Amino acid sequence: MTSAISVDRLEVIFDRFRALKGVSLDVQPGESFGLVGESGSGKSTLLRAIVGLAPVASGGIAVNGKTLGPRRDKAFYREVQMVFQDPYGSLHPRQTVDRLLQEPLAIHGFADSEKRIERALDEVGLGKGFRFRYAHQLSGGQRQRVAIARALILEPSILLLDEPTSALDASVQAEVLNLLEEVRRRRKLTFLMVSHDLAIITHMCERLMVMQNGGTVENLAASDLVERRVTKDYTRNLLRASDGFVRV
Amino acid sequence: MSAAVQSRRDWLLSDRPASRAQARLGRAYVAWRRFTANRLAVVGLLIILALVVVAALADVLAPYSPTIGDLKNARLLAPGAAHWFGTDDLGRDIYSRIVYGSRWTLYVVILVAIIAAPIGLLVGTVAGYAGGWTDAILMRVTDIFLAFPKLVLALAFVAALGPGIENAVIAIAITSWPPYARIARAETLTVRNSDYIKAVQLMGASPFRIVLRHIMPLCISSLIIRVTLDMAGIILTAAGLGFLGLGAQPPLPEWGAMIASGRRFILDQWWVAGAPGGAILIVSLGFNLLGDGLRDALDPRSGDQ
Amino acid sequence: MSALLDVEDLRVTFPTRVGLVEAVRGVSFSLGRERLGIVGESGSGKSQTGRAIMGLTPPQARISAKTLSFDGIDLLAASPRERRALRGNRIAMILQDPKYSLDPVMSIGRQIVETLRTHEKVSKAEARERALAMLEAVQIRDPKRVFDLHPHEVSGGMGQRAMIAMMLIAGPEMMIADEPTSALDVTVQLEVLGILDRLVSQRGMGLIFISHDLRLVSSFCDRVLVMYAGKVVEQLKASELSQAQHPYTRGLLNCMPRIDADRHPLPVLDRKPEWAA
Numbered sequence: 001m002t003s004a005i006s007v008d009r010l011e012v013i014f015d016r017f018r019a020l021k022g023v024s025l026d027v028q029p030g031e032s033f034g035l036v037g038e039s040g041s042g043k044s045t046l047l048r049a050i051v052g053l054a055p056v057a058s059g060g061i062a063v064n065g066k067t068l069g070p071r072r073d074k075a076f077y078r079e080v081q082m083v084f085q086d087p088y089g090s091l092h093p094r095q096t097v098d099r100l101l102q103e104p105l106a107i108h109g110f111a112d113s114e115k116r117i118e119r120a121l122d123e124v125g126l127g128k129g130f131r132f133r134y135a136h137q138l139s140g141g142q143r144q145r146v147a148i149a150r151a152l153i154l155e156p157s158i159l160l161l162d163e164p165t166s167a168l169d170a171s172v173q174a175e176v177l178n179l180l181e182e183v184r185r186r187r188k189l190t191f192l193m194v195s196h197d198l199a200i201i202t203h204m205c206e207r208l209m210v211m212q213n214g215g216t217v218e219n220l221a222a223s224d225l226v227e228r229r230v231t232k233d234y235t236r237n238l239l240r241a242s243d244g245f246v247r248v
Numbered sequence: 249m250s251a252a253v254q255s256r257r258d259w260l261l262s263d264r265p266a267s268r269a270q271a272r273l274g275r276a277y278v279a280w281r282r283f284t285a286n287r288l289a290v291v292g293l294l295i296i297l298a299l300v301v302v303a304a305l306a307d308v309l310a311p312y313s314p315t316i317g318d319l320k321n322a323r324l325l326a327p328g329a330a331h332w333f334g335t336d337d338l339g340r341d342i343y344s345r346i347v348y349g350s351r352w353t354l355y356v357v358i359l360v361a362i363i364a365a366p367i368g369l370l371v372g373t374v375a376g377y378a379g380g381w382t383d384a385i386l387m388r389v390t391d392i393f394l395a396f397p398k399l400v401l402a403l404a405f406v407a408a409l410g411p412g413i414e415n416a417v418i419a420i421a422i423t424s425w426p427p428y429a430r431i432a433r434a435e436t437l438t439v440r441n442s443d444y445i446k447a448v449q450l451m452g453a454s455p456f457r458i459v460l461r462h463i464m465p466l467c468i469s470s471l472i473i474r475v476t477l478d479m480a481g482i483i484l485t486a487a488g489l490g491f492l493g494l495g496a497q498p499p500l501p502e503w504g505a506m507i508a509s510g511r512r513f514i515l516d517q518w519w520v521a522g523a524p525g526g527a528i529l530i531v532s533l534g535f536n537l538l539g540d541g542l543r544d545a546l547d548p549r550s551g552d553q
Numbered sequence: 554m555s556a557l558l559d560v561e562d563l564r565v566t567f568p569t570r571v572g573l574v575e576a577v578r579g580v581s582f583s584l585g586r587e588r589l590g591i592v593g594e595s596g597s598g599k600s601q602t603g604r605a606i607m608g609l610t611p612p613q614a615r616i617s618a619k620t621l622s623f624d625g626i627d628l629l630a631a632s633p634r635e636r637r638a639l640r641g642n643r644i645a646m647i648l649q650d651p652k653y654s655l656d657p658v659m660s661i662g663r664q665i666v667e668t669l670r671t672h673e674k675v676s677k678a679e680a681r682e683r684a685l686a687m688l689e690a691v692q693i694r695d696p697k698r699v700f701d702l703h704p705h706e707v708s709g710g711m712g713q714r715a716m717i718a719m720m721l722i723a724g725p726e727m728m729i730a731d732e733p734t735s736a737l738d739v740t741v742q743l744e745v746l747g748i749l750d751r752l753v754s755q756r757g758m759g760l761i762f763i764s765h766d767l768r769l770v771s772s773f774c775d776r777v778l779v780m781y782a783g784k785v786v787e788q789l790k791a792s793e794l795s796q797a798q799h800p801y802t803r804g805l806l807n808c809m810p811r812i813d814a815d816r817h818p819l820p821v822l823d824r825k826p827e828w829a830a
Contacts, residue, residue: 098271134275170808199810202810237740
């Protein structure tokens with residue numbers, strides 16, 4: 001079986017700074033894979049390198065068995081889409097939801113855009129009432145739903161999620177996580193999800209990779225974390241930190 | 249009645265627009281409310297509207313011909329009932345000349361805006377988005393244009409192209425796009441790395457489409473503001489060229505040229521130069537007030553209300 | 554235990570285009586020399602409560618309260634000068650992101666020295682000594698080096714420690730910390746909280762810890778106020794969080810994913826209009 005995403009000894013260098021130091025990973029089709037780490041660990045850079053937003057210095061990336069060159073073609077973006085962290089920054093401030101959703105359809109020449117936009121909005125639980133609103137007329141959670149709708153409207157098989165809920169309130173986070181799980185089940189999507197929160201990754205993913213300073217710390221299954229079967233000190237620290245403050 | 253007005257306002261300000269048109273109108277209405285909250289801006293708008301009306305109805309409003317005067321009986325008459333702003337040395341009614349001159353002022357202003365703003369917008373957004381060599385080359389060209397004093401450069405162009413109002417317009421347009429390119433580039437640089445532009449890139453959009461449909465609309469409002477504020481300067485440059493004899497040629501009733509020809513009598517017959525001077529002053533002021541109001545209404549940074 | 558801060562029926566109102574909006578609607582509590590947590594989601598009025606006490610509410614907003622007194626001083630009746638004297642000297646505040654609260658063009662050490670010298674008459678040499686000691690107290694390993702660094706040259710965690718050092722140098726009696734660790738990585742977050750905890754208990758200060766993170770607050774504070782829509786919906790001891798009564802508090806606790814619980818889908822909060830009433 002070919003992997004949905006296969007990353008082989010990937011190096012990313014920004015102006016001499018090595019943001020990724022030879023990271024490899026393999027995500028199976030339909031799997032949900034998590035990347036955990038603190039800021040500067042390179043977890044977001046890995047996502048950006050896959051979609052072509054970060055300069056790859058060496059190493060290889062393959063999606064659905066196809067090795068990617070330095071340029072991504074249109075067909076690639078119909079397979080892979082991404083949801084950004086900041087719902088306030090990822091929607092164009094001068095465009096209505098309708099325009100935002102129309103754009104990918106226009107670029108890829110879909111004919112039945114009316115129906116698709118309505119269906120996409122229904123799917124993320126927004127409905128027709130939101131279609132002609134501007135981003136500033138939406139709450140953070142609603143914006144993130146629009147961003148998810150935009151990512152799904154091209155019917156990709158792989159969704160990259162860059163801390164999709166870290167800017168949201170806890171109660172809204174639960175709603176968005178539930179939505180993501182639901183669309184994944186319905187569309188049999190492959191997820192590659194980045195978060196600094198171990199609990200979110202264990203909740204959402206089957207396997208995960210812990211990252212630090214642009215490198216891999218260890219690969220785990222979510223069940224390993226639940227049973228606290230971790231081998232590296234760094235992961236143990238993260239686990240302890242996620243329990244909250246302990247007075248000494 | 250007032251209930252109907254109220255419900256229309258609610259419809260415009262609705263947080264839940266039901267159609268594309270309602271969303272767009274609502275946005276325009278919010279900008280309009282912000283604009284009208286500034287009284288001076290409304291005064292500016294009225295001045296500019298008055299200019300347009302005067303220019304459109306010049307044939308009706310002007311009692312005399314702007315080019316043919318009464319050399320025998322009406323030379324250099326002081327302002328009075330027959331000639332509101334007096335007459336000039338060729339016996340032409342100055343009021344009529346100013347009324348017709350408004351057409352030339354509008355002509356200059358509109359043509360310059362139509363030529364200079366799109367050039368600046370295109371150069372600026374392309375340079376800002378492309379970066380690298382494209383950016384370096386385009387911006388150095390811009391710098392070269394910026395390095396000359398505007399009037400001197402315009403003079404050089406007119407000298408090369410020959411005097412005349414069309415050439416004056418071209419010369420002014422060529423000298424006034426660089427600041428617009430700068431603004432558009434600065435604006436582009438602030439948005440090109442934003443997530444919403446990245447998101448469009450990830451849709452597979454071509455650079456051309458991104459610049460045209462996603463970046464340009466964001467630059468347009470600051471450009472409109474800047475162009476409006478520059479209008480006064482454009483009118484003055486046109487008047488300056490006219491004054492130097494390189495713009496409008498006699499007997500065209502262009503305001504700058506009128507001042508130039510009135511200069512000889514400025515001490516004894518002040519109205520010959522004073523009346524067109526006053527007209528330039530009022531229209532320039534109008535554009536400046538309008539520009540300030542537009543800045544409040546269109547400022548992209550207050551776009552989120 | 555005498556109350557350090559008394560708040561009764563605090564209201565903060567903002568004028569907007571559509572009329573007056575009450576961000577804080579009648580909040581009452583008192584603070585002793587303890588750690589009090591204020592928890593709520595965005596728009597709950599938790600930050601505006603802290604700002605109102607600190608006197609940092611935007612000028613167009615209106616504040617009213619039956620009582621708002623710090624150590625017997627009526628804060629609403631105090632002149633701007635008196636409030637300025639209180640700020641920094643007896644009441645300190647730490648904000649979320651040190652990047653925005655530290656002066657970018659002044660070295661960290663100088664900022665701490667300046668703060669100290671505006672509140673106390675001390676010589677330059679002594680101020681420097683005390684600033685270095687303070688940097689050491691917030692567990693900065695090489696205080697002499699950090700003293701001369703500018704805010705952009707240090708990491709987020711280091712910046713927040715410098716901020717705490719600056720806030721504590723004048724020896725305040727009460728501190729308001731508004732999301733002091735939300736911009737930090739989890740492991741750094743705990744270090745900073747540890748430092749804060751130690752200094753607060755050593756100096757016997759009163760602390761108001763404002764956060765959106767119910768679990769973090771309850772593990773750090775003695776007492777927790779839960780705010781919703783500008784009101785306090787529940788007040789409880791941090792140790793008794795699991796016995797929370799109000800459906801909002803319970804919902805907030807429940808909706809977070811947990812490592813050791815497999816719940817699909819996550820329970821979501823069903824907001825009832827009567828909570829805001």
